[in-house]
Amino acid sequence: MARDIAAGLGEAGFVTVSGLALGIDGEAHAASLRTGTIAGLGGAIDHIYPPQHERLYAEIAAEGLIVSESPFGDRAKAQDFPSRNRIITGLSRGVVVVEAAERSGSLISARRAGEQGREVMAVPGSPLDPREAGTNALIYQGASLVRHATDVLEILSSLSHGHVSAPPAGAYDRESSDEPLPESQIARVREALCPTPCRLTK
Template identity: 75%
Template sequence: MSADAARLDWLRLARTPGIGPVSFFQLLHRYKTATSALAALPELSGRSRRAQPMAAPSRDEAAAELKATERYGARIVLSSEPDYPPLLKALGPPPPVLTLLGKADLAARPTIALVGSRNASAAGRKIARDMASELGRNGFTVVSGLALGIDGEAHAASLQTGTIAVLGGAVDHVYPPQHQRLYAEIAASGLIVSESPFGYRAKAQDFPRRNRIITGVSLGVVVIEAAERSGSLISARVAGEQGREVMAVPGSPLDPRAAGTNGLLHQGATLVRHAQDVLDVLSSLHTQGFSAPDATPFEFDPSGDEPDASELARVRDALSPHPMPMDEIARAAGLTAARCAVVLLELEIAGEASTLPGGLAARAF
């Protein structure tokens, strides 16, 4: 088989509805190639409780996505390829496929995420601008999510030094529309990253996945203003689970926009006031001569045995509607992480579980 055909099959498997990152790499491990895994899908899904068997996109559909992406000026990168962001590749498992628009080398430099409130105060916006521009001058690529408020300020202040915008939708979907010009400037001089297929429009449930990529591609995350139920707090929690540095800017106890950040500090996040504080924290990571940390290998069960009814029931009972780290699910089910991943593959194919980047899983609805 040609390299192009194998690449198309990798994309087809990654785009198959109901196949998340954990299941993708379990299938790749079990069947050795994406092509063989695709051939096995009808039988696997036929054993499940699904009303309809899993259906992967055809090669023509995958080729059409590649062409549409290339016509737009972007490119699809597999997690096995050299242009894939190195820090994200270190996650176990990483998103199997990303779409990149712009300068991929920005993700190979030292990176820091700045996130926070959409409804940011004037003070919060100034802190974001000052911090982003100073970190950029010190050689860091600034990563954020292109949202209004703190995200937009961080991107705008680091355009000249390097910024990465991670989107919830496809690379061709600018959201919010107020950031059309900022998006164009980042596409021209920075990097746009998306896990979604070309043409996809973001939904509310896509933003936690976007947040995991923001933190996964970064050495650490700084939260600047966040309410108690802010999505930025999800980013902070996931960053901690990924082994990233979590930092927060303190705010007035009387300002609800600081309730989340003050809570992070109470829970042990590192207090930072300005860029120099962030640089002091990051200096301990030895970012001179930067390279990605050693990847935490994704564990595979050596037995290869199919899960029995008891294992399926224990993992099913351990799943929550909210994404949880797989090692926590394994612990609750009394299994090793490697064995839990095998069981999750069966449950995901059955439509009972969903797996997410960063080794997370949840009960499917």
């Protein structure tokens, strides 16, 4: 399911953002390598976690984007993952929870997404399967039920802030244009940079 949704959204021009964890995260990243994927990490970008994803990490580094607010050398600790989830949901227009138990980090992501005004979607599962208790609870609480990428695309396109459309081909390919970035954009990037590794406080 994670593979199919990520691949379908990628074909429609959208980028997948996830957390590089084993299982669903890894499958979503792998399915969207060709079309665009972003991995948000709990630790520093020079520490691959989980180590089983060393190859996938290298592929994302080459083809996509890896982000973290941790300074070099930091190893991910349990308390870092909720903060990582905040970054993942903040980069997203909507969040799809594919599977979640009743007490799951995915539900923290869903809550963060709601607080940030993002659309929360969930894939339904059997009420007899404890691995699906969290997703079913999200739907019961008002999250949008999704079965495939088409459902996600329809929900995103109906959001009140306007129709969502994929960017035109080459829109973000700097090599396809000889025009330099506007000075105003360069200035905004410079203002956002820290002289040393730093953590956001908000």
